[in-house]
Amino acid sequence: KQEVTQIPAALSVPEGENLVLNCSFTDSAIYNLQWFRQDPGKGLTSLLLIQSSQREQTSGRLNASLDKSSGRSTLYIAASQPGDSATYLCAVGAGSYQLTFGKGTKLSVIP
Amino acid sequence: SQTIHQWPATLVQPVGSPLSLECTVEGTSNPNLYWYRQAAGRGLQLLFYSVGIGQISSEVPQNLSASRPQDRQFILSSKKLLLSDSGFYLCAWTYGSGAGETQYFGPGTRLLVL
Numbered sequence: 001k002q003e004v005t006q007i008p009a010a011l012s013v014p015e016g017e018n019l020v021l022n023c024s025f026t027d028s029a030i031y032n033l034q035w036f037r038q039d040p041g042k043g044l045t046s047l048l049l050i051q052s053s054q055r056e057q058t059s060g061r062l063n064a065s066l067d068k069s070s071g072r073s074t075l076y077i078a079a080s081q082p083g084d085s086a087t088y089l090c091a092v093g094a095g096s097y098q099l100t101f102g103k104g105t106k107l108s109v110i111p
Numbered sequence: 112s113q114t115i116h117q118w119p120a121t122l123v124q125p126v127g128s129p130l131s132l133e134c135t136v137e138g139t140s141n142p143n144l145y146w147y148r149q150a151a152g153r154g155l156q157l158l159f160y161s162v163g164i165g166q167i168s169s170e171v172p173q174n175l176s177a178s179r180p181q182d183r184q185f186i187l188s189s190k191k192l193l194l195s196d197s198g199f200y201l202c203a204w205t206y207g208s209g210a211g212e213t214q215y216f217g218p219g220t221r222l223l224v225l
């Protein structure tokens with residue numbers, strides 16, 4: 001059974017700092033890995049999707065990497081802003097339809 | 112562009128009452144549809160998914176059921192709610208086969224069972 005772990009559970013950083021969020025998974029037989037953002041009381045917004053054949057994806061200040069063999073992914077956020085404050089969720093696609101989610105990292109960017 | 116709607120946004124129901132949550136997708140056809148539950152302190156759990164009208168797959172045993180009466184409509188139901196059914200329910204959709212595709216989520220329904 002696939003298990004996804006995100007560490008730390010919460011992170012607080014000053015505005016402008018670069019930061020890294022971590023995600024690990026137990027079964028390397030995956031289709032893809034996705035990073036989502038969730039604001040309080042809201043649905044999820046897809047940030048980046050990395051296919052199993054890819055090593056990284058970039059969108060603006062965000063860069064996600066994938067190391068399938070070690071079962072790890074990182075989400076790098078450059079020059080953090082208060083608007084980046086949210087919970088970031090990692091999800092692994094393994095099997096035709098199912099995503100397995102981590103519990104998320106709650107990020108607070110302090111002005 | 113595609114949009115996904117869920118209603119109601121918030122619901123407070125007594126134990127033992129019935130439940131009906133609705134999800135609709137606009138701007139696409141034949142999507143794969145998903146129901147997730149997010150409980151406090153726990154990750155998102157896939158409850159049901161559907162690849163077409165009338166086709167429902169259940170991921171976990173529970174007192175909930177799902178139906179897909181139309182191509183872009185997905186309904187989550189219960190005949191008798193339990194306290195443990197409280198949580199944040201999210202509907203999502205993908206294109207095509209679903210494998211390797213981005214999932215797009217709706218705004219969610221917060222359910223409190225008292």
